[in-house]
Amino acid sequence: MLEVKKLAIADVLEIRTRRFGDDRGFFSETFQRDRFIQQGITIDWMQDNQSYSAEVGTLRGLHYQDPPFAQDKLVRVLRGRILDVAVDIRNGSPTFGQWVSLELSAADFNQILVPIGFAHGFVTLEPDTEVLYKVSAPYSGEHDRSIRFDDADIGVDWPLNGRTPVLSAKDTNAPRLAEITSPFNFESLA
Numbered sequence: 214m215l216e217v218k219k220l221a222i223a224d225v226l227e228i229r230t231r232r233f234g235d236d237r238g239f240f241s242e243t244f245q246r247d248r249f250i251q252q253g254i255t256i257d258w259m260q261d262n263q264s265y266s267a268e269v270g271t272l273r274g275l276h277y278q279d280p281p282f283a284q285d286k287l288v289r290v291l292r293g294r295i296l297d298v299a300v301d302i303r304n305g306s307p308t309f310g311q312w313v314s315l316e317l318s319a320a321d322f323n324q325i326l327v328p329i330g331f332a333h334g335f336v337t338l339e340p341d342t343e344v345l346y347k348v349s350a351p352y353s354g355e356h357d358r359s360i361r362f363d364d365a366d367i368g369v370d371w372p373l374n375g376r377t378p379v380l381s382a383k384d385t386n387a388p389r390l391a392e393i394t395s396p397f398n399f400e401s402l403a
């Protein structure tokens with residue numbers, strides 16, 4: 214069983230897989246290629262990433278990679294809870310510069326699919342949060358791009374609750390959306 218739900222920006226999806234619970238705990242096929250293909254998700258996933266964030270309010274993003282290393286992402290939380298955010302940066306998109314978010318948690322056992330053409334980030338809502346995600350292209354430092362998490366033109370409502378986010382130097386110094394030229398075109402990605 215694979216449950217797929219479109220979010221407010223329809224190309225971003227929430228995905229749930231079936232959990233088989235018993236008195237030991239549970240089992241789930243968290244990714245099953247043919248089941249994804251049956252739902253029209255024919256992305257060729259080629260790398261798994263895992264990140265651990267110790268503190269609440271650790272914010273990673275907003276990131277994307279330039280073509281030819283642009284990445285689709287399939288994100289889930291192994292332990293803890295995050296607010297995951299996708300920002301539409303497809304030139305010509307009716308929702309260009311708009312964002313959509315989804316809370317992901319180990320407890321809720323949900324996933325988000327963030328397609329190529331979106332900048333991606335998340336903030337942790339619990340300590341010791343571990344995020345596991347599939348990507349459809351390898352990492353390329355030379356093609357790795359960032360946009361300020363707090364870009365007022367995007368206006369992401371990060372649930373920081375007054376906390377100063379824990380950021381990498383890269384994210385602290387990221388440019389605003391208006392300062393970058395997105396390599397993604399809505400028409401060619403649709």
Ligand SMILES: Cc1cn([C@H]2C[C@H](O)[C@@H](COP(=O)(O)OP(=O)(O)O[C@H]3O[C@H](C)C(=O)[C@H](O)[C@H]3O)O2)c(=O)[nH]c1=O
Pocket residue numbers: 262264273274276277286333334335351352381383
């Ligand atoms: C992403 C990545 C990083 N690295 C190396 C490069 C750095 O030496 C170190 C930390 O990288 P970075 O600070 O970019 O990690 P995050 O801030 O978690 O970046 C990720 O955060 C947001 C949520 C994303 O969507 C991307 O997957 C990714 O950009 O790992 C690799 O070797 N391979 C990789 O695929």
